[in-house]
Amino acid sequence: MGVAVEYWTPGDVQRRLEPNLRLGEVEGPIIRLTEEGWIDSIPFIGRLRQAAIDTGLLAVVTATALHIDTRRDEVCVTTSAGNLHGTFVCLAAGSGTSTLTKALGCKIDVAKDPGILFTASIQPSILNHVVYAGDLHFRPDSNGRVMGGHHTASFDGTDGDALTQSLRLAAELAKVVPSISQAPDIQAYAVSRPVPVDGLPIAGWLPEMERIYVSACHSGITIGPLLGMLCANEILGKSSALPTEFRTSRFKPDVKTHTLRSTEDGPEAG
Numbered sequence: 001m002g003v004a005v006e007y008w009t010p011g012d013v014q015r016r017l018e019p020n021l022r023l024g025e026v027e028g029p030i031i032r033l034t035e036e037g038w039i040d041s042i043p044f045i046g047r048l049r050q051a052a053i054d055t056g057l058l059a060v061v062t063a064t065a066l067h068i069d070t071r072r073d074e075v076c077v078t079t080s081a082g083n084l085h086g087t088f089v090c091l092a093a094g095s096g097t098s099t100l101t102k103a104l105g106c107k108i109d110v111a112k113d114p115g116i117l118f119t120a121s122i123q124p125s126i127l128n129h130v131v132y133a134g135d136l137h138f139r140p141d142s143n144g145r146v147m148g149g150h151h152t153a154s155f156d157g158t159d160g161d162a163l164t165q166s167l168r169l170a171a172e173l174a175k176v177v178p179s180i181s182q183a184p185d186i187q188a189y190a191v192s193r194p195v196p197v198d199g200l201p202i203a204g205w206l207p208e209m210e211r212i213y214v215s216a217c218h219s220g221i222t223i224g225p226l227l228g229m230l231c232a233n234e235i236l237g238k239s240s241a242l243p244t245e246f247r248t249s250r251f252k253p254d255v256k257t258h259t260l261r262s263t264e265d266g267p268e269a270g
């Protein structure tokens, strides 16, 4: 198995693939990954969620999980909307996973990786590919938008820095995509991605917690559907092909604070 690549000259890319890019100063070859694509993540996730609701097996509760109590025969999650009881819990809380697992005595570090994203609407749509140009990356987005970002920019998370960096990004992008400078609605977003501290996805039972499963990763849009299926199979007791490198055992246990008890042992927390 491998990745199919093609080598193009900048002139041919401009003539045949991306006529709206300015590639005069680009040194070839340009590498094209023939199978690479992009997905409009918000409607994609909305459809997956709706499909799950349509099965009739999913109850949706919008609330903050405040505390998790594992017991011999169940797990109870105290939320801002009341207590939820179940056989298992899957923690898929992005960077919120760190706080929830720390309270359970095993901190699984999922950091917030801040960054700037930039969108501009240009009709008709002017891009056909996901493009990596040095530290810049940009791609077509829904409704004729172009979405761009910067790999290496460090960002202090403040609004002022977001504005400065997005203006710089817009100026850099306009060198290769000149029509950006005429776009009527340029918008910048300060965002953060959940990134496990060692970069690898996390999938598996929390050490010594047979009712609590954790799933978190940085590439959730790309591998989320497969990872979700493998995790669900494992939670249901089936074997899965998840690599050992993804397991929670790679994280050191934190100070133990949880208690394991039966429901008869006492009142519910929270």
Ligand SMILES: Cc1cc2nc3c(=O)[nH]c(=O)nc-3n(C[C@H](O)[C@H](O)[C@H](O)COP(=O)(O)OP(=O)(O)OC[C@H]3O[C@@H](n4cnc5c(N)ncnc54)[C@H](O)[C@@H]3O)c2cc1C
Pocket (backbone or CB within 6 Å): 063, 064, 065, 066, 092, 093, 094, 095, 096, 097, 100, 117, 191, 192, 193, 194, 215, 216, 217, 218, 219, 220, 221, 222, 223
């Ligand atoms: C700008 C940006 C670029 C991205 N680029 C890519 C990409 O190129 N390729 C790719 O594959 N993926 C990409 N992603 C996806 C991203 O990196 C993650 O993989 C993805 O968001 C993980 O989804 P998740 O549901 O696990 O976590 P999140 O999306 O972080 O969602 C976790 C949810 O849990 C909620 N939560 C946290 N704590 C609690 C609590 N105590 N109680 C209740 N709810 C809680 C949060 O509010 C949040 O809604 C990108 C994301 C962003 C924002």
